Amino acid sequence: MTIAVIGTGFIGGTVGRAFARAGHATIFGSRRPAEDTVAADSGAGTAGIADAIGQADTILLALPAAAVEELLRDHGDALAGKLVIDAANNVGKPVAHHAELVTRYAPGARYARAFNTLGGENFADPNYDGTPADLFYSAPAGDRALLDELITAVGLRPMYLGDNQQDTVDGVLRLWFALAVGQGHGRNLAFHTMTR
Numbered sequence: 001m002t003i004a005v006i007g008t009g010f011i012g013g014t015v016g017r018a019f020a021r022a023g024h025a026t027i028f029g030s031r032r033p034a035e036d037t038v039a040a041d042s043g044a045g046t047a048g049i050a051d052a053i054g055q056a057d058t059i060l061l062a063l064p065a066a067a068v069e070e071l072l073r074d075h076g077d078a079l080a081g082k083l084v085i086d087a088a089n090n091v092g093k094p095v096a097h098h099a100e101l102v103t104r105y106a107p108g109a110r111y112a113r114a115f116n117t118l119g120g121e122n123f124a125d126p127n128y129d130g131t132p133a134d135l136f137y138s139a140p141a142g143d144r145a146l147l148d149e150l151i152t153a154v155g156l157r158p159m160y161l162g163d164n165q166q167d168t169v170d171g172v173l174r175l176w177f178a179l180a181v182g183q184g185h186g187r188n189l190a191f192h193t194m195t196r
């Protein structure tokens with residue numbers, strides 16, 4: 001399994017380096033690969049976006065939501081048979097239509113919604129007094145084991161919500177914003193599910 005991380009900013013960099021450090025073959029897809037230092041000493045590679053997608057079977061979208069449609073349109077054919085993990089948010093607006101965009105431009109691809117419900121500080125440091133925060137996600141059942149591995153690689157606890165549950169995942173995102181920003185609790189805020 002090779003994962004391409006498209007978008008080499010705060011989220012792509014933090015999550016992609018964690019994948020690589022956990023031993024997953026990771027390649028960053030950058031608009032300026034020659035000067036992009038995002039991989040640092042993680043062991044990940046860096047390439048142009050088309051090259052990175054071509055080398056990977058799993059693609060993490062970590063670029064602005066406004067850039068997602070163009071990315072899918074330009075690279076839809078190359079995404080056939082691959083898993084697209086969508087971390088892109090458009091704060092204040094629903095982005096569940098990204099699943100529809102994947103269906104339109106990359107009908108052969110599978111869609112997962114993950115790495116979007118928490119402020120990136122929680123990807124950089126997922127522990128609260130030694131307890132990992134939960135990351136709620138949606139994916140096809142056949143991709144659950146892979147998502148669990150990737151989420152665990154970042155140090156978070158995976159919480160699977162089922163297939164095609166991106167609206168529910170985005171509800172968690174709205175809850176996070178309501179508490180972290182709306183109620184002023186700050187960005188170092190995460191969730192932990194209790195069961196008995």
Ligand SMILES: NC(=O)c1ccc[n+]([C@@H]2O[C@H](COP(=O)([O-])OP(=O)(O)OC[C@H]3O[C@@H](n4cnc5c(N)ncnc54)[C@H](OP(=O)(O)O)[C@@H]3O)[C@@H](O)[C@H]2O)c1
Pocket residue numbers: 006007008009010011012031032061062063064065067070071087088089090091115116117118119120121
């Ligand atoms: N920040 C958070 O706490 C957080 C948490 C969860 C999810 N998210 C979501 O994750 C995504 C990335 O957020 P971020 O905080 O990492 O942003 P960021 O630090 O600004 O990084 C954005 C990255 O996207 C790239 N990019 C922008 N437009 C592009 C395009 N048209 N084609 C290809 N690459 C493009 C940028 O490349 P250049 O360097 O070439 O401009 C940059 O590497 C956003 O959708 C955001 O809503 C953010």
